[in-house]
Amino acid sequence: MAAVKYTEEEELLILEEGHDPHFHDHHHGDDKYRMSFISHYIFSMDHKMIAKQFLVTGMFWGIMGGLMSLVFRLQLGFPEESLAWLKPVLGKWITISETGVGSLDPEFYYALVTIHGTVIVFFVLTAGLSGTFSNLLIPLQCGARDMASPFLNMLSYWFFFLAGVVMFASLFLSTGPFSGGWTAYPPLSALPQAMSGSGAGMTLWAVSIILFVVSVLLGGVNYITTVLNMRTKGMSMFRLPLTIWAFFITAIIGLLSFPVLFSGVLLLIFDRAIGTSFYLSDIYIGGQALDYVGGSPILYQHLFWFLGHPEVYIIILPAMGIVSEVLSVNSRKPIFGYKAMVYSIAAIAFLSFIVWAHHMFMSGVNPFISNFFVLFTLIIAVPSAVKVFNWISTLYKGNIRFTNAMLFAIGFVSMFISGGLTGIFLGNSAIDIQLHDTYFVVAHFHIVMGVAAFFGMFSGVYHWYPKMFGRFMNPVLGKIHFWVTMIGAYAIFWPMHYTGMAGVPRRYYRFDSFEAFSYFGEINQFITIAAVVVFAAQVLFIINFFYSIWNGKKQTTVNPWGATTLEWTTPIEPGHGNWPGAIPVVHRWAYDYGKDGRDFIPQTEPLGENESESH
Amino acid sequence: MNFLIILLCIILIAVIIVQIGKVSELASSIRGEEAAERDSNNWSARLLLAFLPIFLIGCIASAIYYYPYMLGYGPHESASVHGLELDHLFNITLVVTGIVFILTHIALFWFSYKYAAKEGQKAAFISHDNTLEIVWTVVPAITMAYLVINGLIVWNNTMADVDPGEDIVEVEAVASQFLWELRHPGKDKVLGARDYKLINALNPLGQDWRDEKNIDDFIMDTLFLPVDKKVRVRITAKDVLHNFYLPHFRVKMDAVPGIPTYFVFTPDKTTEEYRQGLKEYGGMWLEPADPEEPDGPRRWETFEYELACAELCGRGHYSMHKFVRVVPQEEYEAWLNRVEQTSYYLNNVRGKKNDPHKGKQLDIEKRFYEIEAAAAEEVAAPPVTQEPTTQEATAVEVVKDSVVVIENAH
Numbered sequence A: 001m002a003a004v005k006y007t008e009e010e011e012l013l014i015l016e017e018g019h020d021p022h023f024h025d026h027h028h029g030d031d032k033y034r035m036s037f038i039s040h041y042i043f044s045m046d047h048k049m050i051a052k053q054f055l056v057t058g059m060f061w062g063i064m065g066g067l068m069s070l071v072f073r074l075q076l077g078f079p080e081e082s083l084a085w086l087k088p089v090l091g092k093w094i095t096i097s098e099t100g101v102g103s104l105d106p107e108f109y110y111a112l113v114t115i116h117g118t119v120i121v122f123f124v125l126t127a128g129l130s131g132t133f134s135n136l137l138i139p140l141q142c143g144a145r146d147m148a149s150p151f152l153n154m155l156s157y158w159f160f161f162l163a164g165v166v167m168f169a170s171l172f173l174s175t176g177p178f179s180g181g182w183t184a185y186p187p188l189s190a191l192p193q194a195m196s197g198s199g200a201g202m203t204l205w206a207v208s209i210i211l212f213v214v215s216v217l218l219g220g221v222n223y224i225t226t227v228l229n230m231r232t233k234g235m236s237m238f239r240l241p242l243t244i245w246a247f248f249i250t251a252i253i254g255l256l257s258f259p260v261l262f263s264g265v266l267l268l269i270f271d272r273a274i275g276t277s278f279y280l281s282d283i284y285i286g287g288q289a290l291d292y293v294g295g296s297p298i299l300y301q302h303l304f305w306f307l308g309h310p311e312v313y314i315i316i317l318p319a320m321g322i323v324s325e326v327l328s329v330n331s332r333k334p335i336f337g338y339k340a341m342v343y344s345i346a347a348i349a350f351l352s353f354i355v356w357a358h359h360m361f362m363s364g365v366n367p368f369i370s371n372f373f374v375l376f377t378l379i380i381a382v383p384s385a386v387k388v389f390n391w392i393s394t395l396y397k398g399n400i401r402f403t404n405a406m407l408f409a410i411g412f413v414s415m416f417i418s419g420g421l422t423g424i425f426l427g428n429s430a431i432d433i434q435l436h437d438t439y440f441v442v443a444h445f446h447i448v449m450g451v452a453a454f455f456g457m458f459s460g461v462y463h464w465y466p467k468m469f470g471r472f473m474n475p476v477l478g479k480i481h482f483w484v485t486m487i488g489a490y491a492i493f494w495p496m497h498y499t500g501m502a503g504v505p506r507r508y509y510r511f512d513s514f515e516a517f518s519y520f521g522e523i524n525q526f527i528t529i530a531a532v533v534v535f536a537a538q539v540l541f542i543i544n545f546f547y548s549i550w551n552g553k554k555q556t557t558v559n560p561w562g563a564t565t566l567e568w569t570t571p572i573e574p575g576h577g578n579w580p581g582a583i584p585v586v587h588r589w590a591y592d593y594g595k596d597g598r599d600f601i602p603q604t605e606p607l608g609e610n611e612s613e614s615h
Numbered sequence B: 001m002n003f004l005i006i007l008l009c010i011i012l013i014a015v016i017i018v019q020i021g022k023v024s025e026l027a028s029s030i031r032g033e034e035a036a037e038r039d040s041n042n043w044s045a046r047l048l049l050a051f052l053p054i055f056l057i058g059c060i061a062s063a064i065y066y067y068p069y070m071l072g073y074g075p076h077e078s079a080s081v082h083g084l085e086l087d088h089l090f091n092i093t094l095v096v097t098g099i100v101f102i103l104t105h106i107a108l109f110w111f112s113y114k115y116a117a118k119e120g121q122k123a124a125f126i127s128h129d130n131t132l133e134i135v136w137t138v139v140p141a142i143t144m145a146y147l148v149i150n151g152l153i154v155w156n157n158t159m160a161d162v163d164p165g166e167d168i169v170e171v172e173a174v175a176s177q178f179l180w181e182l183r184h185p186g187k188d189k190v191l192g193a194r195d196y197k198l199i200n201a202l203n204p205l206g207q208d209w210r211d212e213k214n215i216d217d218f219i220m221d222t223l224f225l226p227v228d229k230k231v232r233v234r235i236t237a238k239d240v241l242h243n244f245y246l247p248h249f250r251v252k253m254d255a256v257p258g259i260p261t262y263f264v265f266t267p268d269k270t271t272e273e274y275r276q277g278l279k280e281y282g283g284m285w286l287e288p289a290d291p292e293e294p295d296g297p298r299r300w301e302t303f304e305y306e307l308a309c310a311e312l313c314g315r316g317h318y319s320m321h322k323f324v325r326v327v328p329q330e331e332y333e334a335w336l337n338r339v340e341q342t343s344y345y346l347n348n349v350r351g352k353k354n355d356p357h358k359g360k361q362l363d364i365e366k367r368f369y370e371i372e373a374a375a376a377e378e379v380a381a382p383p384v385t386q387e388p389t390t391q392e393a394t395a396v397e398v399v400k401d402s403v404v405v406i407e408n409a410h
Ligand code: HEM
Pocket: A183, A312, A313, A315, A316, A358, A359, A377, A378, A380, A381, A384, A419, A420, A421, A422, A423, A424, A426, A427, A428, A432, A435, A436, A437, A441, A444, A445, A448, A449
């Protein structure tokens, strides 16, 4: 598909010379942004390179988190099989029984569950998703040369990197990494005598989280400022693509909620290190009555979930933005109900701040308070439903192109429906009495957050890969990746609904101490096998990703997907500064697909004489 | 060795797959990119269409296969009054969400197939439709309102505390790493005061012996409850968070150090009745409980209600296991008479240096002497045989242990 903006001749010129001859006179693309190897690949301040750094680091943590889950799934699915073969890697964390059967030490099992959760939620689905695509797309789609502060942006990545280093180091402690669950509830997380992972492991965990919060805040300030102040001429807020809306609102949520996690963890550190009693009271442990009085463990839960619930939307909103964009581009139709989409993102963001205690119905808060949280929680289902209906309507009467990005976007919608609906069970506190802390919750949040957000991320990677590397990922491998992941993810998480309904609690190392929980050996084996298969498909994705950087099919036109947005008006491999010439001017919204019989009209094209802008 | 073989296999498969990718690229460039793309597009459309029935049938079939384990279905009936309401609410939600789930999935995958790119086909330019959008905002809003109202009614009924003076059974569950200690208030029906600073090997719950209400409290290993009577469980923890979880009764509440919580519920099926239900249900419940002993008791005969922990509390979290036994009122009272004498105070503190009631005649002792006298009279008559229950056995053990400790202490 040929881009409209350039003639073929001009396009050739751009390809060869990397800049746009039209704007030759006032181009300020090069000098200001010239870089050495180190400043180009490592301490880069180019948002596109920082995006890649976020992505690759996120992928690393994705593999780590995935491998951890395989190990603990093996223990759950096949508790009688020997894990002795893991001894060379895990060392003392594999205990060998007299009969020679190696099994995971329970404490290390909990450590794996904890670190798996932490790194996937924060490092992969927050940094790897929002970090990658906000960085890549905000300047490109808003029409800016870079972020408002490239330097803070670079710091944001390096704080994230440091957080990762600290977390990684904690894996090698002799007392083990933190093992009290990703939610880190005190007193378990506050008292080293409660669990060996609550010693040095917890200290490093807390430090890592604090570094991470700094990273999120630096990034967030930047994203917000850039969207507000650096849009190109003509780019009004309601001409922004939904991706940008999603990243923008995500950043605002992050800015408001992460500081609360920061203070929550800080107080926890105080309790641990200097003997304050914010979260501790009346504790007798290890044969000793401790001096803490007057604190409340429930306070921590309020602080944690005041971040924790918005955090799940910090994870899912960018995925929603990406999916909206990809669905529209590949259906060759405008996104259905653009304004409704914007308002529902905003509504979800607002509501996400007043539902946090739905994680705490059974925590000992006054049951009366729960009435409000039930109400607000179920109200969130309304804007969520609107979004789903709008995505589905976007497909209606389209002319759909099933690129890999598109397949993952469709998969995303399916996952979001399945997981969102189970939220309606959990949001009703009465039903949550039975379902809280069972596998039903595990199924809910893995489908709606875990899998759906990963699908959004994959969709984004396949779609913008050409923009990042000037090449395409292999579509056939991509399709195998999609189908195995789609079917496999349901195979892993769907059955968990059944064990959850039967009441099987989450975070159990074995299920055979209870008769009521012991009937699901088969399901657990099935889930473990599915998990191994799905992991293999992700390895395929990683191979495809790195292989294609150097060997993928070359991008030959600037706008391979026939999209209207600005990122596709830059040269195939844009330098620092993005547009070699002046920044293009915007004249219309981002979704003129199929209008007036034309396949698409780029945002840079002025409105026709009698044309009215449509929303 | 195995590990190496597996690794080699994986590498081999990866290489093969990459080759497939390369070959496909080659093939498409030979056949012409557009033709190849159209082909692949059609395939994707068909696969998506095929996925729809397979997925939906898979979901429904698996639900039917597993329904005997599901909330409120098959033998998995609630054994408490509020539990029935809760299961009902679950079912309403299941129907509502089930309909939405099926309809949206049909639309999603059917549209994907129907509107797959075709030669000459043009996408329609539809940017929004206010009526439609209002409809699908209002309909979910009404549905949610319906669920919220139903839910809150059940919730507030369930969580209502007892009225002062109401005739209830109060018990206390104390969690610590990694066990439950279950305290019964004895005949006075009131739990005595506790202080965590008083906890030691001789006083595991930190009971304050100056409080006379503690005198007849005893610690049980199985939670004994009368049927059809309101139970108020006071839930506390000594060290970290735990969660008092009775799956069959739909009861769950965190145990929080420093902040006692409670849960009020009414068991409405005795253990025996529940067993009969399982027997009638049949299936696996008729199999022998112990596969090694094909002639031994059946599964339904050995069934017990269980108490679990549902809040991560450390390495032994998954093993905090106790039983709950629900019995008819008469049996409950008979049991209370029998076990009263296992009062922790009576067996471990009475007459010791730290006994604040030294020299006082206590009611519980009077009752004890009466019972002894009655037993002496009946000495000739055959004893009413009642299965010794587990908690008595352990109560005795506790006593023994404590005696040992006392001796060591001296
Ligand atoms: C219709 C909308 C939703 C409703 C009503 C809902 C409701 C709930 C409720 C009540 C819980 C607490 C369950 C419990 O612990 O007992 C929960 C857990 C959770 N939800 Fe949702 N949810 C919804 C959508 C989402 C979305 C979109 C995400 C993420 C993108 C999400 C992520 C999570 C996570 C991560 C947890 C579990 C956290 C943990 O305990 O470890 N939920 N949800």
